[in-house]
Structure formats: structure tokens, C-alpha cells
Amino acid sequence: MHKDLVVDTKGLACPMPIVKAKKALDSLQAGQVMEVLSTDKGSVNDFQAWVKQTNHELIKHEEEQGVYKFYVRKV
Amino acid sequence: MTNTTATYQSMTAKEVTRFIVDKKPLFILDVRNEENYSDWRIEGETVESVNIPYFELLEGVEAAIERIPAEGTVLVVCAKEGSSIFVAEQLAEAGRSDVFYLEGGMRAWSEYLEPVKVADLQSGGELYQFVRIGKGCLSYMIVSDGEAAVIDAVRMTDAFEQLAAEKGVSIKHAIDTHLHADHISGGRTLAENTGASYWLPPKDAGEVQFKYEALQDGNEITVGGTRIAIQALYSPGHTIGSTSFIVDDRYLLSGDILFVESIGRPDLAGLAEDWVSDLRETLYSRYKELSEELIVLPAHFGKITELGEGGQVSARLGDLYKHNPGLNIQDETEFRRTVTENLPQQPNAYQEIRQVNMGKIAPSAEDQREMEIGPNRCAVHDK
Structure with a gap:
């Protein structure tokens, strides 16, 4: 999948994955896509709720060997 | 010299239990997501709580300040504790006193x-x-x-x-x-x-x-x-x-x-x-x-x-x-x-x-x- 930015939050616990993702999102142009990597299982639901609340688009999310990947398109 | 550093403290699950058993008023700001809050939260006859997810407070806690009482003990709660510390710190910086976070979060609450x-x-x-x-x-x-x-x-x-x-x-x-x-x-x-x-x-x-x-x-x-x-x-x-x-x-x-x-x-x-x-x-x-x-x-x-x-x-x-x-x-x-x-x-x-x-x-x-x-x-x- 095309991505304009990768935000690596592996090893970080709540609230840092979303704090970092938010900063990164602020730097993107409309239409651009970022990939967020996280190992914090607890933030999976939070992440989805956060994207929904911000009205940006969560294109997909998946898990690969304990790493959660979220793809968000800035609206 | 006046200490101007904003302060907040931890509260253990044992201490929270005392509030409930002794029927002392406690106001809780639960910063988990809505789904987790509606599924399971800290309750008590003298416990009042509001739910504002921490990711809605990333740019400031004004929204939270508006919804919590101006005085009295306020306890910030999340799943583990990281996000509650993050929010408690901001509440203290915004001038709110008597601010606590739940040590170990809801996980510790479940185990006490x-x-x-x-x-x-x-x-x-x-x-x-x-x-x-x-x-x-x-x-x-x-x-x-x-x-x-x-x-x-x-x-x-x-x-x-x-x-x-x-x-x-x-x-x-x-x-x-x-x-x-x-x-x-x-x-x-x-x-x-x-x-x-x-x-x-x-x-x-x-x-x-x-x-x-x-x-x-x-x-x-x-x-x-x-x-x-x-x-x-x-x-x-x-x-x-x-x-x-x-x-x-x-x-x-x-x-x-x-x-x-x-x-x-x-x-x-x-x-x-x-x-x-x-x-x-x-x-x-x-x-x-x-x-x-x-x-x-x-x-x-x-x-x-x-x-x-x-x-x-x-x-x-x-x-x-x-x-x-x-x-x-x-x-x-x-x-x-x-x-x-x-x-x-x-x-x-x-x-x-x-x-x-x-x-x-x-x-x-x-x-x-x-x-x-x-x-x-x-x-x-x-x-």
C-alpha cells in the first residue's frame, strides 16, 4: 500500500502511540496516507475510536507478528 | 519560595475502595474509550464519573475542566495508567488541585x-x-x-x-x-x-x-x-x-x-x-x-x-x-x-x-x- 509517512511507535505504551500519530497527522496534506506501527495491544480499540472521532479515514488495520499496523488517510 | 510546579498524585485501588466503602464522595474522570467505559467502570454510591477519552484531550483539557467539579478529589482513570497520568498532569497544570490518577489503572482495580x-x-x-x-x-x-x-x-x-x-x-x-x-x-x-x-x-x-x-x-x-x-x-x-x-x-x-x-x-x-x-x-x-x-x-x-x-x-x-x-x-x-x-x-x-x-x-x-x-x-x- 502507498504511504507518505511511517510513524513507528513500537515499544511505546498508551498514550504515546496516539500522541505521536496525531502529531504526524497534523503534518500531512489532505489525501496523504500514514502508516502507524504499534505493539500496544491496548491501543487498538483506542486507535479506531480516535480516527473515527477525528473524521479522517482508517483505510485498514492489521496485525503481523505482534505489530499492529494502521493506515490512515487525512481528509 | 513558592512551589509553582503543578502536582498530582497516585491513588491505589485500596484507597479507592475506602472511598466507596466509607461512602466518601469521589469524582472520576475515566479517559478510556467509550466502549470500555460503558462495558465496565468504577462504581459506588458516592462515586460520580464522566467519560472523556484521552485522545480527545491531546490538545488541552478545557473540555474536561468544564465537566468536572471545581473542587474536591478528582481521580483520572485509564486501562493501565499511562493515559491517566498524561491527563492528570495537564489538569494540574491547568490549575486544578486535588488531582489523582489510579495506580495501575483498571487492571489493578480488577485485581484488588x-x-x-x-x-x-x-x-x-x-x-x-x-x-x-x-x-x-x-x-x-x-x-x-x-x-x-x-x-x-x-x-x-x-x-x-x-x-x-x-x-x-x-x-x-x-x-x-x-x-x-x-x-x-x-x-x-x-x-x-x-x-x-x-x-x-x-x-x-x-x-x-x-x-x-x-x-x-x-x-x-x-x-x-x-x-x-x-x-x-x-x-x-x-x-x-x-x-x-x-x-x-x-x-x-x-x-x-x-x-x-x-x-x-x-x-x-x-x-x-x-x-x-x-x-x-x-x-x-x-x-x-x-x-x-x-x-x-x-x-x-x-x-x-x-x-x-x-x-x-x-x-x-x-x-x-x-x-x-x-x-x-x-x-x-x-x-x-x-x-x-x-x-x-x-x-x-x-x-x-x-x-x-x-x-x-x-x-x-x-x-x-x-x-x-x-x-x-x-x-x-x-x-
Whole structure:
């Protein structure tokens, strides 16, 4: 999948994955896509709720060997 | 020189419990996501809470300041603690005083046990109830003459071993009223740690992978020589093996069959239809033959309002026959409907929890904590 930015939050616990993702999102142009990597299982639901609340688009999310990947398109 | 650094402090689950038991006002700002908050949260008669997810407070806490009282203790709560610290710090920086965060978050809340002394027994021993306030589980410890028995021990076995050490007694028996589905039993661990016997009703233990002592109707287990009698009373319905105990001729430990404001659900092992008549027989015949003066001590509570003096959960059997809705359904068809239809959601990970309690799987400590997140939901009236 095309991505304009990768935000690596592996090893970080709540609230840092979303704090970092938010900063990164602020730097993107409309239409651009970022990939967020996280190992914090607890933030999976939070992440989805956060994207929904911000009205940006969560294109997909998946898990690969304990790493959660979220793809968000800035609206 | 004035200290201008904004301050906030930690509050332990034990301290939060004091607010609830002593009925002191506590305002909670729960910063988990909406779904987790509506599923399970800290409750109390004097506890008020609002839910604003931490990710809505990343740019500032004005929205939170507007929704919390200007004065009085405010406790910020999240799943583990990281986000609550993040928000508590900002509240303090915004000038709010008396700000706390819950140490260890809801995970710690789920694991805290409050020991409550129920009674001095007739023959010299003592009976304790351990209230797992965050999850609604109740365990019991009977202490007499250098010995102790623990009934329905939860995973955090330190609490029992600690009380045993304080009392200078050795734990001889770890007993489970039934194979639990809402929480991981600490019975086997406790038995391994202390050399105690682990007792289970054999009808619930068909698939277990370890050795246990078979708990049968009419068994009498003594604690402290022959001083305290624990009489086993076969009372199927929540599970097919469910067994109750009469302790010291006065206390009815009812397991997950009878609660203070509800009755046990028969569906957690997937056999609701088969067990309905057992449940009815136990509640409407077998228990009815017992003395109305018995004090019922269940293995769970469903609502925080069930906590009485000092946090104790108990009720007189005769009173429950008057007031408990589950004991007052005269029509059998209606009873069947009540206990099999429109039941609350099942406890989190209940099938895996049963597997752990049978010794079939052995997840890591971290996974066990995750499996137990949420309320117990063992009663038909829990929502």
C-alpha cells in the first residue's frame, strides 16, 4: 500500500502511540496516507475510536507478528 | 519560595475502595474509550464519573475542566495508567488541585482484594470474605486453631497467604464450589504453594488435567482439628457440579447459585436448557429445606449496592426468599424463560477461562490479566 509517512511507535505504551500519530497527522496534506506501527495491544480499540472521532479515514488495520499496523488517510 | 510546579498524585485501588466503602464522595474522570467505559467502570454510591477519552484531550483539557467539579478529589482513570497520568498532569497544570490518577489503572482495580471479617465462629475460629471489588468476585477464608481453608480463591493468591501468615495458620484446604467461567481460579496455585488439598466437585471436573480431591454431597471438611465443619451440599444449576457449603451451622456459602439480588445463570458451559430444572430444584426445594436463619455468602455480587457494612456482601436466607427476584418466580415456564432468554452478555473470554481452570491451557500471567478484564456477569439479572 502507498504511504507518505511511517510513524513507528513500537515499544511505546498508551498514550504515546496516539500522541505521536496525531502529531504526524497534523503534518500531512489532505489525501496523504500514514502508516502507524504499534505493539500496544491496548491501543487498538483506542486507535479506531480516535480516527473515527477525528473524521479522517482508517483505510485498514492489521496485525503481523505482534505489530499492529494502521493506515490512515487525512481528509 | 513558592512551589509553582503543578502536582498530582497516585491513588491505589485500596484507597479507592475506602472511598466507596466509607461512602466518601469521589469524582472520576475515566479517559478510556467509550466502549470500555460503558462495558465496565468504577462504581459506588458516592462515586460520580464522566467519560472523556484521552485522545480527545491531546490538545488541552478545557473540555474536561468544564465537566468536572471545581473542587474536591478528582481521580483520572485509564486501562493501565499511562493515559491517566498524561491527563492528570495537564489538569494540574491547568490549575486544578486535588488531582489523582489510579495506580495501575483498571487492571489493578480488577485485581484488588479487600479482606472483610464476617464473623467470629461459635467454636473460636474466624470467617473472612475477600471482596474483589472491581470484578465482583467473593472468596472466603475460614481460620481456626492453626489451620485455614480457602473457598473460591481468585488468581491473586498472595492475599490469602498473607492473611494466613498474619494469623499464624497454615492453609490446609483450597476448595472451589464449581468450575468457574468468569475468573481464573487460584485454588490449584494456592494448593501448590502451601501443600493444601485442592477440592473440586467431580461432575465439573470431567475434563480437568490435574489431580484433585473429589468434593461430594455430604462431605464434611474440618478446619482446626474437628472445630469448624464445612458441610458440602450438592446444589447443581449454575454448573452441573455446583456445591454449596454450610459453615459452622450458620453460614451458607452459595457459590454462583444464589446471589443477594439475583440467581446464577445456567448457560456458561453451554447447557442452559439441560440445567434449568436442576437450578430450579436447588433454589425452590433444596435450599428451601434449610434454616431461614442461615446467612448467605455468595461467590459474586453484581451491583455495588449489594455491598453492606464494611464492604461485606451477605444476606439472611429467609430475607432472600422474600426479596430476591430470582426466588420469586412461581411459574416454571417463566422461570425457564428468565434464566435462558435475554441473558446478559457472557463474561469476557469465559470459554478460555474455563479451559485454564481445567488445566487445558496455561496462558502467561499477562494474558490471564487480559482475559479477566470486565465484570463477572454470572447472575441472570446482571446487565
